[in-house]
Amino acid sequence: MARIGVVVFPGSNCEYDAAAGVTRLGDQAEFVWHTRTDLDGIDGVILPGGFAHGDYLRPGALARFSPVMGAVERFAATGGPVLGICNGFQVLVEAGMLPGALQKNRGLTFLCQPTTLVVSSTSSVLTRGATIGQELVVPINHFSGSYTCDDETHDELVRNGQIVLRYKDNPNGSRDDIAGVANNSGNVVGLMPHPERAMSTLLGSADGMVLLESFLGVKVAPFVLAH
Amino acid sequence: MSSPAPLHRALGLTDSELESIREVLGREPNSLELALYGVMWSEHCSYKSSRIHLGRLPTEAPHVLVGPGENAGVIDAGDGIAVAIRIESHNHPSAIEPYQGAATGVGGILRDVFTMGARPLAVMDPLFFGELSDARQRWLVEGVVSGISGYGNSVGVPTIGGELTFDDCYASNPLVNVLCCGALPTQRLVLGVASGVGNLAVLLGSSTGRDGIGGVSVLASAGFDGADGAESLDDAKRPSVQVGDPYEEKRLIEACLALLDDGLVVGIQDLGGAGIVCATSETAARGGVGMDVDVTAIPLREAGMAPFEIMTSESQERMLAIITPENWDAVAALCTKWEIRATVVGRVVAPSIDANGRSVAMLRVRRGFGGEVLAEVPAGSLADEAPLYNRPMARPADLDAIVADDPSDDEPVGSPNDDLLELLVDPAWVYRQYDSQLFLNTVVGPGRDAALLRLAGPGLPYSERGIALSTDSNPRWCALDPRAGTALTVAESVANLACVGATAKAVVNCLNFGNPEHPEVMWQLSEAIDGMSEACVGLGLPVIGGNVSLYNESGGHDIDPTPVVGLLGVLESLVAPPPGWEWRMGDVVVLVGTRHANSHYRFPLGGTRWATRRGRRGGHVPHFDAETLAAAIDFVAGEVASICGGKSSDVTAVHDVGGGGLAVALAEMVAVTALGVEIVELESHAELFAEFPGRFVMATNDVEAFIARAAVAGVPVVPLGTVGGRTMRIGSTIELTVDEVAGRRRGALEESLAAVL
Numbered sequence: 001m002a003r004i005g006v007v008v009f010p011g012s013n014c015e016y017d018a019a020a021g022v023t024r025l026g027d028q029a030e031f032v033w034h035t036r037t038d039l040d041g042i043d044g045v046i047l048p049g050g051f052a053h054g055d056y057l058r059p060g061a062l063a064r065f066s067p068v069m070g071a072v073e074r075f076a077a078t079g080g081p082v083l084g085i086c087n088g089f090q091v092l093v094e095a096g097m098l099p100g101a102l103q104k105n106r107g108l109t110f111l112c113q114p115t116t117l118v119v120s121s122t123s124s125v126l127t128r129g130a131t132i133g134q135e136l137v138v139p140i141n142h143f144s145g146s147y148t149c150d151d152e153t154h155d156e157l158v159r160n161g162q163i164v165l166r167y168k169d170n171p172n173g174s175r176d177d178i179a180g181v182a183n184n185s186g187n188v189v190g191l192m193p194h195p196e197r198a199m200s201t202l203l204g205s206a207d208g209m210v211l212l213e214s215f216l217g218v219k220v221a222p223f224v225l226a227h
Numbered sequence: 228m229s230s231p232a233p234l235h236r237a238l239g240l241t242d243s244e245l246e247s248i249r250e251v252l253g254r255e256p257n258s259l260e261l262a263l264y265g266v267m268w269s270e271h272c273s274y275k276s277s278r279i280h281l282g283r284l285p286t287e288a289p290h291v292l293v294g295p296g297e298n299a300g301v302i303d304a305g306d307g308i309a310v311a312i313r314i315e316s317h318n319h320p321s322a323i324e325p326y327q328g329a330a331t332g333v334g335g336i337l338r339d340v341f342t343m344g345a346r347p348l349a350v351m352d353p354l355f356f357g358e359l360s361d362a363r364q365r366w367l368v369e370g371v372v373s374g375i376s377g378y379g380n381s382v383g384v385p386t387i388g389g390e391l392t393f394d395d396c397y398a399s400n401p402l403v404n405v406l407c408c409g410a411l412p413t414q415r416l417v418l419g420v421a422s423g424v425g426n427l428a429v430l431l432g433s434s435t436g437r438d439g440i441g442g443v444s445v446l447a448s449a450g451f452d453g454a455d456g457a458e459s460l461d462d463a464k465r466p467s468v469q470v471g472d473p474y475e476e477k478r479l480i481e482a483c484l485a486l487l488d489d490g491l492v493v494g495i496q497d498l499g500g501a502g503i504v505c506a507t508s509e510t511a512a513r514g515g516v517g518m519d520v521d522v523t524a525i526p527l528r529e530a531g532m533a534p535f536e537i538m539t540s541e542s543q544e545r546m547l548a549i550i551t552p553e554n555w556d557a558v559a560a561l562c563t564k565w566e567i568r569a570t571v572v573g574r575v576v577a578p579s580i581d582a583n584g585r586s587v588a589m590l591r592v593r594r595g596f597g598g599e600v601l602a603e604v605p606a607g608s609l610a611d612e613a614p615l616y617n618r619p620m621a622r623p624a625d626l627d628a629i630v631a632d633d634p635s636d637d638e639p640v641g642s643p644n645d646d647l648l649e650l651l652v653d654p655a656w657v658y659r660q661y662d663s664q665l666f667l668n669t670v671v672g673p674g675r676d677a678a679l680l681r682l683a684g685p686g687l688p689y690s691e692r693g694i695a696l697s698t699d700s701n702p703r704w705c706a707l708d709p710r711a712g713t714a715l716t717v718a719e720s721v722a723n724l725a726c727v728g729a730t731a732k733a734v735v736n737c738l739n740f741g742n743p744e745h746p747e748v749m750w751q752l753s754e755a756i757d758g759m760s761e762a763c764v765g766l767g768l769p770v771i772g773g774n775v776s777l778y779n780e781s782g783g784h785d786i787d788p789t790p791v792v793g794l795l796g797v798l799e800s801l802v803a804p805p806p807g808w809e810w811r812m813g814d815v816v817v818l819v820g821t822r823h824a825n826s827h828y829r830f831p832l833g834g835t836r837w838a839t840r841r842g843r844r845g846g847h848v849p850h851f852d853a854e855t856l857a858a859a860i861d862f863v864a865g866e867v868a869s870i871c872g873g874k875s876s877d878v879t880a881v882h883d884v885g886g887g888g889l890a891v892a893l894a895e896m897v898a899v900t901a902l903g904v905e906i907v908e909l910e911s912h913a914e915l916f917a918e919f920p921g922r923f924v925m926a927t928n929d930v931e932a933f934i935a936r937a938a939v940a941g942v943p944v945v946p947l948g949t950v951g952g953r954t955m956r957i958g959s960t961i962e963l964t965v966d967e968v969a970g971r972r973r974g975a976l977e978e979s980l981a982a983v984l
Contacts, residue, residue: 014383055474110662194664
């Protein structure tokens with residue numbers, strides 16, 4: 001059974017939901033308070049959704065300075081799987097652990113709605129159990145989820161297969177319909193949609209299961225760095 | 228030369244109220260004491276105009292754990308879980324500053340719920356504005372919705388539904404009501420009571436500033452003067468609006484729930500309207516103990532605040548906890564973790580003994596513990612002993628003429644197709660801005676008959692149960708007949724719960740009315756309370772909490788009476804989603820429930836959306852008939868509950884026939900499924916748009932079996948037609964393509980909001 005650390009900043013609010021997704025798939029979730037500086041014994045890290053430190057500045061701009069982020073960075077550097085969901089994605093981008101930036105949605109309103117995602121790359125911890133072109137219904141829930149990056153970064157993302165998920169019907173103006181990206185090694189992934197909210201047909205969709213299963217390594221072997 | 232108004236009048240107190248204060252104290256009050264009475268005896272805090280009427284509502288049932296008068300009502304939902312629910316208004320703040328007004332409305336209602344030890348799990352927002360052709364209304368809608376979205380999403384409580392009503396009567400006085408529901412392990416229930424002489428009163432959360440001073444008296448308990456929009460909503464009142472900080476509130480929720488989990492508090496109370504004076508006097512009065520407050524201990528946001536400002540400020544995101552001195556270190560440590568300020572500001576003291584030898588819980592405001600006493604008043608006199616008014620009542624003189632002018636007699640003119648399209652509105656533009664899914668409980672979210680949630684949350688024991696919530700109102704009915712209108716509103720709400728399989732367990736209400744000094748308004752209020760009482764008794768429902776919002780007037784014009792009800796229902800087993808509106812190709816569509824209204828007219832149009840859009844605001848409201856309603860509602864709830872419990876069924880879709888009538892209910896099902904329907908000729912044109920509760924559109928793939936079950940239950944069923952094709956057709960009256968119906972419904976709200984850019 002894997003031990004998954006769910007990082008909790010003051011202002012996080014999806015930590016219970018992320019933990020529920022982990023335990024539902026038979027693994028163990030452990031809350032990691034943002035002041036912790038070690039991740040000893042942790043097999044994977046999830047940065048959940050919410051409004052870390054209130055996000056009154058720019059989403060994730062303060063959280064990147066929380067003591068735990070040093071530990072997350074070191075964990076990732078050794079190949080440890082790290083997943084940022086929504087606000088967690090914003091934190092990873094602010095921390096420089098993922099390329100690009102997230103700006104306000106095209107319509108300048110918060111959006112909570114189901115979206116259809118298309119798997120564009122399977123070389124990441126989040127998508128390795130899915131198939132290219134597979135469509136997954138997963139909800140979004142954000143104000144600042146419009147992914148952007150410069151041309152050079154975009155070329156690189158495409159070349160390396162780092163764009164892992166795209167929106168079928170772009171809800172927020174993201175460049176190239178990008179919903180989720182990975183780092184070059186594939187062990188750090190961020191996405192704006194909430195796979196933990198799509199784990200049960202009672203709640204509308206169980207399509208998020210394949211993503212979290214991949215991340216937890218339930219169905220496939222442990223993730224090996226691409227290089 | 229005129230002399231300045233006496234202080235008590237400036238504070239909103241009448242001359243006779245000043246006399247009552249002199250009697251209570253046996254002396255002349257000082258100016259600080261007057262200020263305390265000014266806020267606590269305001270209409271908003273004291274319910275002085277409505278209290279004698281509210282006593283007529285039924286409040287008891289075996290499952291009620293906490294009834295009206297506490298911060299929130301609480302019921303036993305089974306499986307060791309209690310559910311707390313509360314509804315409030317934030318009308319006047321939202322009229323002046325829509326974003327902050329609506330945001331702080333959310334913040335306030337959350338504190339009412341977690342004060343009871345419950346984790347807030349859902350928020351709903353019934354909203355009422357003027358017509359969107361007016362630019363100011365569009366500004367208000369955008370501000371209010373983004374305020375709810377900005378605060379609710381950030382604080383981490385899903386907003387799962389509400390209502391959206393547009394009517395000119397709200398043009399200068401919009402209504403922003405907010406309901407919150409939370410859950411707790413039953414044994415953790417706490418009440419806002421101070422006890423234990425020597426215990427400490429600890430102020431948690433934000434520092435205290437000058438925002439919101441007099442909010443309850445200046446804003447919530449007076450109308451707006453000017454006749455027209457912006458001018459009447461004067462800037463002078465803006466400083467009485469509070470400013471919200473959802474991040475502070477989020478940490479406050481987590482810290483307070485942790486304090487309760489660890490058993491570190493004796494009692495806890497939120498600071499809402501009337502701030503510290505309200506929280507300290509209410510906890511002391513409930514506990515029968517005295518309270519000394521050190522006004523110099525309270526952390527301030529700005530220098531130079533006077534004691535009356537500190538005591539009455541409505542700065543947001545503050546709680547008052549009563550703790551034993553031994554627990555102080557643990558409380559302080561926990562608050563440090565959550566970055567929450569915790570300050571000892573008061574002490575529980577023994578009650579005083581008055582001249583007649585009776586024990587009296589005194590609230591003393593002092594400069595330093597043991598220092599100079601700045602104010603000393605009986606806590607109960609502030610909290611519970613405001614004068615009660617039996618204000619004069621009068622049925623509006625013109626009401627008979629209005630009722631007699633009944634649109635049910637009108638010859639149909641124009642195109643029913645156009646009439647139908649005009650009535651279609653999809654509120655998705657609003658609810659897409661709300662996080663409706665947090666905590667993984669939302670089985671049915673916003674935009675349907677009722678919201679349905681799993682009864683689950685952090686720290687709760689496991690349960691397979693579900694809870695359902697619906698908010699409803701019908702000011703059009705209530706303007707014509709507040710008694711029947713309110714009774715039917717309750718029925719409508721119970722019917723909405725049935726569509727998701729839930730059985731209603733409790734009612735909360737938010738009574739939005741005009742100026743109680745107008746006898747017609749008091750008559751409307753009294754009638755509405757009687758109607759609510761009649762419906763609740765008839766349907767076996769307790770009222771477990773409520774809020775009265777008066778002075779909803781502008782320029783001398785009162786709003787239509789707008790009693791909003793919030794219904795809480797429980798579903799025994801929730802393992803599969805209810806059928807919803809999504810019918811399938813080939814299904815037979817049936818009307819379940821009595822086809823004809825209990826009324827002089829078979830299909831009454833008085834107070835309908837159809838008639839109102841034509842400027843026809845008169846007519847009769849159908850009678851409330853508990854027995855017939857209950858039979859249909861129980862049957863539908865049972866059919867849906869069986870599906871939610873995992874049993875197979877021939878029922879594929881369910882929709883309550885509500886605002887807009889049968890034609891709108893059918894069109895909404897066409898729109899969401901993108902499947903047409905072929906409906907038989909109805910009895911009359913009026914049947915398309917008549918409104919009266921207790922009717923449901925259902926779809927079945929085995930109509931004979933369905934009719935047989937309904938017959939056993941004694942509930943009438945009329946087959947209406949068949950699902951299929953790309954056209955919505957009703958006899959010879961309605962013929963629209965699926966795309967016309969869906970397109971118009973989807974675009975209606977956004978087009979209106981974008982009307983003049």
